[in-house]
Amino acid sequence: MVSDRGLEVLRVIVQDYVASREPVGSKSIVDRYGFGVSAATIRNDMALLEEEELIAAPHTSSGRVPTDKGYRVFVDRLTELRPLSAPQKHAIEVFMGSSVDLDDVLSRSVRLLSQLTQQVALIQYPTLSRTTVRHIEIVQLAPARLLTVLITDGGRVEQRVIDTPSDLDPDFLDELRARINASLGGLALVDAAEKLRDVLASFPPNRASLVEPVTRSLTEQVLANRQDRFLMAGTGNLARTERDFPGSIHPVLDAIEEQVTLLKLFSEMAHDQNGLQNGVAVSIGRENTAFGLGEASVLSTGYSSSSGELARLGVLGPTRMDYSNNMAAVRAVARYLSRLLGEA
Incomplete structure (x- = not known):
């Protein structure tokens, strides 16, 4: 004792x-x-x-x-986290406040978190299972070339350029755009791909060859948004702390390349209340052996998108890290990100 x-x-x-x-x-x-x-x-x-x-x-x-x-x-035994300094808080507000869409705000968040902690920063895209389609835009770039734009209620914008087998009449394009928005507007992404097949089937056969490239592109955009993905920043910080990995840094590098492994670890941390401190889950050293990270520590917490989805962000680094500062930074960035997305 x-x-x-x-x-x-x-x-x-x-x-x-x-x-x-x-x-x-x-x-x-x-x-x-x-x-x-x-x-x-x-x-x-x-x-x-x-x-x-x-x-x-x-x-x-x-x-x-x-x-x-x-x-x-x-x-x-940490009862209080070391508060972020006024310059750190100001940096978060300034750097994050100029974000333009979901991709940009997540990219800024992970880069900022890496700078604040000097660790590898990780951020998971919202799972989007309850995310809905806000609007579909189809822009004619040339007579037989279109830009398809998917905008979700969380502010994510996905766009692609496609070619059609023949020129599109502007009036028909207006009709296609209206039909797609009438069918998909407000619809959950999990249901949108199926609905696009119905849109294609609603056009007569002589129009199907023109409609099919548009619905195919939008289907791919919808499915891309439904995938679990990570953004990562600060992998160079591992090289600067290589001495803190007594064995070899290579297993850590291999592990962070496997997004499926990191997603599974984040998921387990989200459900493990034993490692939760001040709203931040902490998994240390040997607790991560099953994920190839037995010489690393991982800190993570949740953030909410405007659609209410919960995803996670955090940092990964050697067990010799400043836990109090890093936990405070993870929590602060998550709170600001949730507030920013809630206003989207």
């Missing part, structure tokens, strides 16, 4: 090791912190922490470093 003072010793060991990357010794703790006890007493506390496998000696040095279990205890 670790005493309250022992847990405080663990806290300062984690904080000092994160800051310096150097093993922490009892003399350093006594000199830097006002525990009011001797170095011998601190050494006894550290011995108990080592027995509980919360800290370990990396080599013959007298200093100790936190273990995965030690980081877990440290995170679980």
Whole structure:
């Protein structure tokens, strides 16, 4: 059983090791912190922490470093997150406030989160199962070339250029646009692909060859929006922290290339209340072994799109990370993103 003072010793060991990357010794703790006890007493506390496998000696040095279990205890005891500074909050508002659509706001969010944490930042697109079609636009670029535009209620814009087998009459194009919007407007994306087949079938055979490229393009756009996807930024940060991966950084690099693996990890974290602190789920080291991330930590939280869908964003990095700052940044960006999308 670790005493309250022992847990405080663990806290300062984690904080000092994160800051310096150097093993922490009892003399350093006594000199830097006002525990009011001797170095011998601190050494006894550290011995108990080592027995509980919360800290370990990396080599013959007298200093100790936190273990995965030690980081877990440290995170679980975090009652307050270090607040973001005023410049950090201002940067979020300025950088995010000029976003123009869903793609842009998610891209900005993941880049900003990477800058704030100096880790790999990840953001999941909303699953869009309840997202609806706001409007379909069809723009004639040339007599036989069109631009199809899908706009969702969450502000996502998907557009493609297509060619038709022959020239399209502007009046027929107006009719096609009106029919598609009448059929798809307000319809959930999960139902839109099926409805497009009905639109195609509603035209006479002599018009089908003109309508089919349009409905095919829109169907592909709808299906693309229904796929789970990740955006990622800051992979270069892993190279700067390569020393923090005792084995090899390559398994981590391989793992983050597998979006299916990351989506599964995010999904499990969303349902695991044991790792939840201050609204942020934290999975540390060996807890991620099944995903090829046994030497990494992952922090994530949810955000809401304007359609009410919940997706996740977070950061990935070495177990030696500033958990308090990174958790605060993840939570702040998620809250601002939810507010921004809610206004869309």
